[in-house]
Amino acid sequence: MNKVYLALGTNIEPRDVHLSEALNLLEANEAIVIEKRSSIYETAPVGYLDQAEFLNMVIKVQTLLDPLALLDLCQEIENKLGRKREIRFGPRTIDLDILLYNQENIKEDRLMIPHPRMNERAFVLVPLAEIAADEVMPNVDRTVKDCLTELPAEAIETVIKWTNNHTA
Structure with a gap:
């Protein structure tokens, strides 16, 4: 089994429903736990x-899928949930990103792991640190917790735990 961290994000209503549906579709795949x-x-x-504010979360999964097969599955789920790629970094029903895959560094035309710039983004590091603070990010050879402490405090303060949480 491969240890993988996935980021999920959405900013098109109903945001919590999109997260829940993405989680259900991932769980429905027999190669993912x-x-x-x-x-x-x-x-x-x-x-x-x-654009509207996002809901973000991170999950840890075990999977039999190789990185490209996992990417294909994530993109299939995005398409099922109506993801449109019209504006770079634009609104989306769901975004599924592979953050870490074991301790591998992967550079392919379609896929880079660890996810590019994840160590600079509070909206990724805050939820990742909640479930994997001591996980080492192989691209920078530092833990998630260490990368998070290197971000400006004002960036971290903008990542606010969502109180209407019915999904997790």
């Missing part, structure tokens, strides 16, 4: 700013 779920966090958009 969800072991841990972070809380859900509400965050401001990054990149393209003229």
Whole structure:
């Protein structure tokens, strides 16, 4: 089995339903077992700013799938849930990103693992640290907790635990 961390994000209503449906579709795959779920966090958009706030979370899974097969599954789930790729960093019903896959560094045309810039993004590191603070990120050879402490406090403060949490 492969140990993988996935990030889930959504900013098109009903956001909590999209997260729940994505989790259900992942769990329905016999090659995936969800072991841990972070809380859900509400965050401001990054990149393209003229859009609604996001709900983000991270899950730890065990999977028999290789990285590209997992990417295909994630994109299939995104498509099933109506994901449109019209604006880079734009609104989305669901976004599933492979953050870490074992301790591998993978650079393919379609896939980079660890996920690029994840160590710079509070909306990824805060939920990841909740379930895997001591996990080493092989691209920077530091723990999640260490990377999180290197972010500006104002970035971390914008990642707020979502209180209407019915999904996790």
